[in-house]
Amino acid sequence: MGTVVFFIFAIMAIAAAWGVVTSKNIVHSALFLVLSFSGVAVLYVLMNADFLAAVQILIYTGAVAIMIIFAVMLTLRGEISESNPENHHWGWGALVAVLVFIMMALVILANPDWRILATPWTSGGSAEDLSLLLLTKFMIPFEVAAVLLTIALAGAVVLAKGVKESK
């Protein structure tokens, strides 16, 4: 059962990622991106990471996808069916990506330590368990992340609003 669900959603995530990078229409790319994020969220559920799955759906398929679609909307010009073309070096890109994938697959498949199946999971993964860790061992990184998000928010507003021309 879990195996069937895994393969359905893993193939969905990868096929949607393929759609993101090959689609000629950037709106279709954005919609494929949402599908890929949702497939990854199901993989998180299968790995007993319940809170992360919820965060994935809220932040990625919710906020990030909406922001990308808004940016597409604000910067669209010309014919939409050719809004997402490849550049002339796409062959080199494909070559590098395939070589990197072959290398990683060889490393993954050749390592006997990683050829393991799941043992029963008893450690939770809920927001409560994660918050225990975030507020004790990882408190400083947690605060730094909060500062980073605030600065990014302010910076995004300043950048997008533009600076007033002084004449």
Added chain:
Amino acid sequence: MNLSNLSVGLSTYLLVGAMLFCLGLYGVFAKRNIIAILMSIELMLNAVNINFVAFNRFIWNQKIDVHYILTGHVAALFVIVVAAAEVAVGLALVITIYRNRQSTNVDEFNWLKW
């Protein structure tokens, strides 16, 4: 490489992550629209998150202190935070560049070249 049992192990998740990462890598190299490049970067960050959670799920030990056992989830959370900040600032930059240059084509972003 024993493919006779089709149970989902750690290496299966790692292969899914590697595939998503390489598709994102291809997108970064091959796409001409800067928003498509940002989308590809998001795909790569997602692949990294799959790896974090998969290692946390499969390589764990009940003898570890129970409070430290979710470290991979915390790492994935920080990646999500950084990705959210990155996409916010990145899209603001895209909109600013578009306002100045009327273009989202990275081949035309060459005004540092002389």
